[in-house]
Amino acid sequence: MVDLTQAVVVGGSIAGLLTARVLTDFFDVVIVVERDRLPAHPESRKGVPQSPQPHVLFTRGYQILEELFPGIGDDLRQTGAIPIDWAREFHYFNEGAWNCRTDQPTHIASFTCSRPLLEWTIRQKLAAFPQVKFVDRHRVVNLLSKNGKITGVELESLPERGRSTIATALVVDASGRGSAAPKWLENAGFKAPSETVVNPFLGYATRRYSAPKNVTFDWKVMLISQQPPDATRLGYLAKIEDGQWIATLGGYGRDFPPINEPGFLEFARSLPSSEFYDAIITAKPVSAIYAHRATANRWRHYEKIKPPDGFVALGDAVCALCPVYGQGMTISALSALVLRDWLARSSRHSADFQRQLAQSNRFPWMLAVGQDSRFLTTEGRSRSNWAENLLSGYVKQLMKQTSSDSETNTLFMEIAHLLKSPAAFYQPKIVWQVIRDWNE
Incomplete structure (x- = not known):
């Protein structure tokens, strides 16, 4: 029997956590299913291979976090996240010059911190809602359906591989780039969405440093940008919690930065400004160098099919953008608001939600794909008129x-x-x- 007061969220990362928060306003029980063990402290998870890489919390994304979790900014400060005024403290090199920053405070503010710290802080806030239950070390393997409607999920426990089911009124897929939902839909007798993929073949290499004690810098985040079609390299350096920096090098068109120290430093030295290299050589490395190359833009076109009622998808499970533009977490936050608006309506047809979500995703997608298409090595690039x-x-x-x-x-x-x-x-x-x- 379907429990009409119960919803299931597939995925316990940021998109899933924000989704679960929205669902608490509409359902008596919200179950978050996550295949990883959810850590008690801020730390990277196997299921989030991009977690050592930098993540940018845009001001709009932070505003939504405060709307959903009032006071989360105070929690972030207490755990070491660093407030940033992006018009004053973001040092940006583009078109051969550094940006001209204001010396006055602005409203363009959020925080700079690691992905694990941000995700952990959100999860702690969400755990305070009595409706929310976390089921970790489980993965969804199938959707359950009846009369053309999704009525639940089949789970597999990890690592035991035992099977169980959960009956529910709504399943939300927020499982990210690796979503298996198209396969679940086909297995349940429904149509899977088509995909558009635009791959710039961007690769990252990231390392943490202990910030130097005797040197001061007037920025909190530095970016030396790529410049299509020929300048493929970029460098991103951000102050984060625990007195550390997160330093990332990137290269388009398979111009991947090395993951050995001499190669990493030489790549940094090759950037069009020396400031990134000059900064990191004053600091002490405190981590290995982590590579990440799953950076293709991918849109699963749920808005072009008629998905079964009782099931929706959002976040990177629908529209995953090249991470260099820093839009991912904010797009997930905007998706949660689209979900909230859809749930507030009396008619909850899944097709309506997916069309509304597509509208929300359209501009960020056009921005990312348009920029990446300026590199001639990008696979699936759009031709400009x-x-x-x-x-x-x-x-x-x-x-x-x-x-x-x-x-x-x-x-x-x-x-x-x-x-x-x-x-x-x-x-x-x-x-x-x-x-x-x-x-x-």
Whole structure:
């Protein structure tokens, strides 16, 4: 018998945790199924191979966290996360120059910390809700259905491989890039979604450092950006908890950074600015170098099929973006709000949710795929037309202004952090400045 007051979330990472929080407003019991052992302290998990890599919490994503978990910012501070004002403390090298930062406080604020710390903090907040139950060391192997509707899940315990079932009114797949939901749907007699994949063949190498005691820096996050179509390399350096830095090198088109120390340092030295290299050689390495290459943009088109009622998918299980743009966690947070709005309606047809989610995902997808397609080595790249080339030239010229004008840099931060629409780039004042400088 289906328990109409019970929902199941597949996946205990950030998308799953935010989903579970939203579900607590609509269901008496919310079960989070996670194949990993959920750690008692902030630490990396096997099921999140990207966890040693840097994760960016955009301001919009942080605002949603505070909305869902009031006071989480105070908890993050207490556990060592570092507040950051992105218009003042983000040091960004692009188009051959560093950005012009404001010296005044702004509202473009969030935290910089490790992925394990952020996920653990969210999970601690969620665990305080009495409706929530965690079932770790289990994986979903099948969906249960009746009369064309999903009515539950079949679980397998790990490592014992014992089987059990959970009856439920709603299953939400938040299991990430490796989602097996298309297979579950086919096994249950439903249609699986088609996929669009755009692969820039970006590889990362990441290492933690103990920050130097006798040197001060006026940034909290530094980024030396790639520059398509020819400059394939990038460097990201961020202050995180415990007096550490997380240092990441990346290369497009299979220009992968080495994972041995001499090669890592030489790759850092090759960046178009020496500041990344100059910083890390003052610091002491405190970890191995971790590689990560699962960076393709992948959209599973649930909005193009009629999924069975009682089942929806969100987060990276639907739209996984190249992580270099730092959008992943914020997109998951926005997905949770789409879910909340859908649940508040009397008619809860899964197809409606997936169409609404597709609308929410469309701009971040276009941004990531559009940028990655500028590298000629990108597999599945989209071909730009004359209008897109003109727009690209406009944005390139506008980005040059962020190195000389702090107001333009602040506007760019507001748009990048999803606080303002990209339409703000086309205000008459901004357009006039760009055209004027373009013609000089």
